[in-house]
Amino acid sequence: MQNSKPEKLKQTLTGYIAQAVYPVVFLGEVFSAKPRLARRKRELLYYLDLCGVKSLPVVIIISLLMGSIIAMQGILQMRKVGAEIFIVDLVGFAVLKEFGPLMVAMISTGRAGSAFAAEIGTMKVNEEIYALQTMGVNPYSYLVYPKLAAMLVAIPVLTVFGDAFSILGGMILSTSACDITPAAYWARSTAVLNGTVFMLGIIKSAVFGVLITLAGCCCGFSAEGNAQGVGRGATQAVVASIFLVVIADAVMTLLFTFIGY
Amino acid sequence: MRNKIIEVTQLDIGYDNTPILCDLDFDVYEGEILFILGNSGCGKSTLLKHLTGLYQPLRGDIKLRNKSIVNASGQEKNELYKSFGVTYQGGALLGSLTVAENVAFPLEEHTSLTQDEIDSIVEEKLSLVDLTGFGNLMPSELSGGMKKRAGLARALALSPDLLFFDEPSAGLDPLSSSALDRLILDIRSKINATVVVVSHELDSIFSIADRIIMLDKERKGIVAEGEPHDLRANSSDSWVRNFLNRNNMR
Ligand SMILES: Nc1ncnc2c1ncn2[C@@H]1O[C@H](COP(=O)(O)OP(=O)(O)OP(=O)(O)O)[C@@H](O)[C@H]1O
Ligand SMILES: [Mg+2]
Numbered sequence: 001m002q003n004s005k006p007e008k009l010k011q012t013l014t015g016y017i018a019q020a021v022y023p024v025v026f027l028g029e030v031f032s033a034k035p036r037l038a039r040r041k042r043e044l045l046y047y048l049d050l051c052g053v054k055s056l057p058v059v060i061i062i063s064l065l066m067g068s069i070i071a072m073q074g075i076l077q078m079r080k081v082g083a084e085i086f087i088v089d090l091v092g093f094a095v096l097k098e099f100g101p102l103m104v105a106m107i108s109t110g111r112a113g114s115a116f117a118a119e120i121g122t123m124k125v126n127e128e129i130y131a132l133q134t135m136g137v138n139p140y141s142y143l144v145y146p147k148l149a150a151m152l153v154a155i156p157v158l159t160v161f162g163d164a165f166s167i168l169g170g171m172i173l174s175t176s177a178c179d180i181t182p183a184a185y186w187a188r189s190t191a192v193l194n195g196t197v198f199m200l201g202i203i204k205s206a207v208f209g210v211l212i213t214l215a216g217c218c219c220g221f222s223a224e225g226n227a228q229g230v231g232r233g234a235t236q237a238v239v240a241s242i243f244l245v246v247i248a249d250a251v252m253t254l255l256f257t258f259i260g261y
Numbered sequence: 262m263r264n265k266i267i268e269v270t271q272l273d274i275g276y277d278n279t280p281i282l283c284d285l286d287f288d289v290y291e292g293e294i295l296f297i298l299g300n301s302g303c304g305k306s307t308l309l310k311h312l313t314g315l316y317q318p319l320r321g322d323i324k325l326r327n328k329s330i331v332n333a334s335g336q337e338k339n340e341l342y343k344s345f346g347v348t349y350q351g352g353a354l355l356g357s358l359t360v361a362e363n364v365a366f367p368l369e370e371h372t373s374l375t376q377d378e379i380d381s382i383v384e385e386k387l388s389l390v391d392l393t394g395f396g397n398l399m400p401s402e403l404s405g406g407m408k409k410r411a412g413l414a415r416a417l418a419l420s421p422d423l424l425f426f427d428e429p430s431a432g433l434d435p436l437s438s439s440a441l442d443r444l445i446l447d448i449r450s451k452i453n454a455t456v457v458v459v460s461h462e463l464d465s466i467f468s469i470a471d472r473i474i475m476l477d478k479e480r481k482g483i484v485a486e487g488e489p490h491d492l493r494a495n496s497s498d499s500w501v502r503n504f505l506n507r508n509n510m511r
Contacts (some may be wrong), residue, residue: 011277011278015277032335039369040487046357053290066425119357122356123355123356124354126351126353126358127349127350127351127353128354128355130315130353131349131351131353131354131355131412132349132355133315133338133342133344134314134315134342134425135342135347135367135370135415136314136338136340136342136343136345136367136370136371137339137365137366137370138335138339186348224490
């Protein structure tokens with residue numbers, strides 16, 4: 001039976017609309033499902049390991065480099081006005097407010113976000129999602145909440161490491177490139193930086209963690225049921241996560257600036 | 262009068278508004294072993310997914326124990342699913358869990374049994390499908406037939422009384438396949454379970470099916486319904502007779 005042209009057009013259009021509203025449907029499913037995290041210790045540990053412990057080395061290396069890059073660029077400019085000690089402020093605030101949370105979010109997007117999408121997409125191909133349903137287990141609850149909980153713990157903790165190692169990187173570079181002693185660097189750091197700035201960065205990172213997880217899972221659930229579909233889902237997850245993280249960052253930065261930080 | 266477990270009325274099913282099977286009307290009775298057969302791609306797996314409430318039909322209704330599964334909420338479906346055992350064509354084992362953890366999964370979800378009790382049930386179910394000793398392997402380390410049998414063990418974990426099997430014996434050797442037949446008979450006699458099987462195994466059909474439903478891709482619907490020996494001998498439809506006589510024609 002061949003479909004007529006208007007019929008085909010209608011189908012294509014409804015297809016596009018369904019795709020466009022899917023994130024809303026997905027969020028509805030997730031938030032109406034019960035988390036039941038107490039039963040999910042095994043999954044929780046697995047994702048803590050995947051998103052937290054296994055990401056730590058990359059976070060440390062990138063943060064060290066990132067901190068020294070910021071310091072290097074800063075020193076070049078500060079030299080012009082002979083105010084090299086302000087490099088401490090620059091590195092400290094840039095890292096705690098922006099680069100710490102953002103670098104960790106980018107690393108986690110690549111590691112966790114795409115892995116979530118690929119995992120759920122593959123489960124769809126293998127009919128595992130159906131199997132969960134007919135076993136009376138809500139797939140949204142089983143597949144999203146453990147990841148969300150693990151990311152909510154892992155990302156802020158990674159950000160603490162990211163902050164610390166970025167500042168260390170900045171310190172190593174500035175103390176070797178200018179005549180700032182490590183003691184002077186540390187003294188200046190503790191004088192200008194405060195707990196609130198640090199905490200606001202951690203809050204940012206937690207928001208990023210939620211966005212990355214939801215984007216990854218949503219792209220997994222909406223992936224087409226074949227190998228290419230899974231690949232596209234993983235790619236989409238990365239693109240969507242980066243987009244959401246940057247938008248959320250802009251909004252939160254505005255908000256925090258507005259309240260005086 | 263036997264109890265109707267499943268009632269299908271005027272059901273149209275398909276993908277993207279294109280029907281693949283139309284106007285299906287049939288019942289499944291308590292304690293019955295019903296086989297659904299038909300040519301490849303005619304929509305047997307799709308029908309099974311509708312019967313288990315995974316897909317929304319284009320039209321019509323499916324009642325399970327007098328409650329429509331088409332209009333059921335997620336919560337209501339989850340209640341129904343506790344008495345379901347479903348297997349999928351490819352096994353559909355959870356890839357992140359071992360075989361034993363897969364079989365234990367429904368028990369952990371829906372019962373408050375202790376770990377020891379769960380372990381002994383898992384062992385029992387694995388031995389039913391001849392997979393004793395394979396519990397610690399990951400699904401990716403199993404052959405296709407083993408995956409199917411592990412899926413079967415998982416479907417039986419909660420001793421459900423309504424079973425849906427999608428081609429459980431495809432890919433099994435004749436001995437395993439006849440062991441599977443005995444297993445199905447055994448489950449039925451023990452807990453009076455109702456079993457709906459999609460299968461092409463004529464040997465199984467003639468030895469254990471109480472009733473069969475035959476679907477045809479061309480005619481998009483049920484072309485015959487009844488007792489298999491009777492249909493083979495007396496069906497007025499030559500397509501049906503040929504289908505069931507495949508062995509005799511060789
Ligand atoms: N996800 C899907 N989207 C669109 N069409 C599909 C989808 N899955 C299956 N179909 C189509 O629906 C029809 C029925 O498929 P189904 O898997 O139910 O067949 P089947 O009877 O189980 O076949 P087999 O005996 O080979 O397993 C096929 O023609 C197939 O092309
Ligand atoms: Mg099939």
